[in-house]
Amino acid sequence: MLSFVVIVCTIGAVTGYASGPPTSACADMYPTGHETNAQTGTPYFEITTAENTYSAGGTVTVTLTATSNYYEGVFVQARRATSNCSDGTNDGAVGSFTIPNGDTFLQLISCNGIAGGAVAHKTSSHQTSKTITWTAPAQTVGQIYFRGVFVRNEETFWTDIFSSVVKPTGDTSTDLTVCPVRTTLNGSGANRPIAIVILLSTIITVLSRGV
Numbered sequence: 001m002l003s004f005v006v007i008v009c010t011i012g013a014v015t016g017y018a019s020g021p022p023t024s025a026c027a028d029m030y031p032t033g034h035e036t037n038a039q040t041g042t043p044y045f046e047i048t049t050a051e052n053t054y055s056a057g058g059t060v061t062v063t064l065t066a067t068s069n070y071y072e073g074v075f076v077q078a079r080r081a082t083s084n085c086s087d088g089t090n091d092g093a094v095g096s097f098t099i100p101n102g103d104t105f106l107q108l109i110s111c112n113g114i115a116g117g118a119v120a121h122k123t124s125s126h127q128t129s130k131t132i133t134w135t136a137p138a139q140t141v142g143q144i145y146f147r148g149v150f151v152r153n154e155e156t157f158w159t160d161i162f163s164s165v166v167k168p169t170g171d172t173s174t175d176l177t178v179c180p181v182r183t184t185l186n187g188s189g190a191n192r193p194i195a196i197v198i199l200l201s202t203i204i205t206v207l208s209r210g211v
């Protein structure tokens with residue numbers, strides 16, 4: 001019996017969790033079992049929402065799409081957008097998900113003490129579109145967005161797929177920050193939104209110099 005357990009654990013590590021991420025991945029959502037860095041090229045996955053506002057206890061319909069090709073693994077949570085990514089506001093999943101009845105690809109995972117705080121795959125079949133539902137906490141938690149890891153295959157995955165910001169109804173303030181995510185096996189790494197901010201500020205600097 002012990003050797004059986006050891007073999008199962010070893011296969012789990014080698015295959016990068018074909019049956020879904022371990023709960024130890026809840027916090028930084030990095031798929032360490034894949035034993036490599038995330039992709040940095042343009043992803044062909046997106047997370048879209050049917051609503052751009054939410055109310056306390058209300059729902060948001062979320063779609064996980066491969067705009068080309070397919071994905072065979074996903075890991076999705078809602079996170080709080082914030083004005084300070086170091087203050088802990090963004091650190092854990094908020095709200096809970098439901099998945100379609102009888103779905104053979106998706107499962108709910110408990111993260112940040114919330115049953116259904118994350119959605120993940122439970123098999124590694126090929127998918128192009130899945131629609132899930134997010135239910136907001138009983139009290140609103142400010143601006144949120146959906147953050148996903150999409151796995152094309154064992155070595156090819158993106159950790160920085162984000163939806164647009166979804167605001168509490170009546171929140172007319174500007175969008176807060178979608179915080180950087182881990183992109184490398186051995187460190188934190190940069191992420192695309194920060195690279196865009198640096199690129200934009202470089203362009204603005206160059207333009208303001210009249211070059």
Ligand SMILES: *[C@@H]1O[C@H](CO)[C@@H](O)[C@H](O)[C@H]1NC(C)=O
Nearest residue numbers: 035036037038184185186187
């Ligand atoms: C991570 O670090 C280990 C140990 O230093 C090294 O062997 C491995 O090549 C590194 N992996 C990546 C993807 O950088």
Ligand SMILES: *[C@@H]1O[C@H](CO)[C@@H](O)[C@H](O)[C@H]1NC(C)=O
Nearest residue numbers: 082083084085086087088089
């Ligand atoms: C962000 O939060 C950290 C941790 O609470 C704090 O040390 C830092 O001063 C904050 N930064 C800003 C700009 O408020």
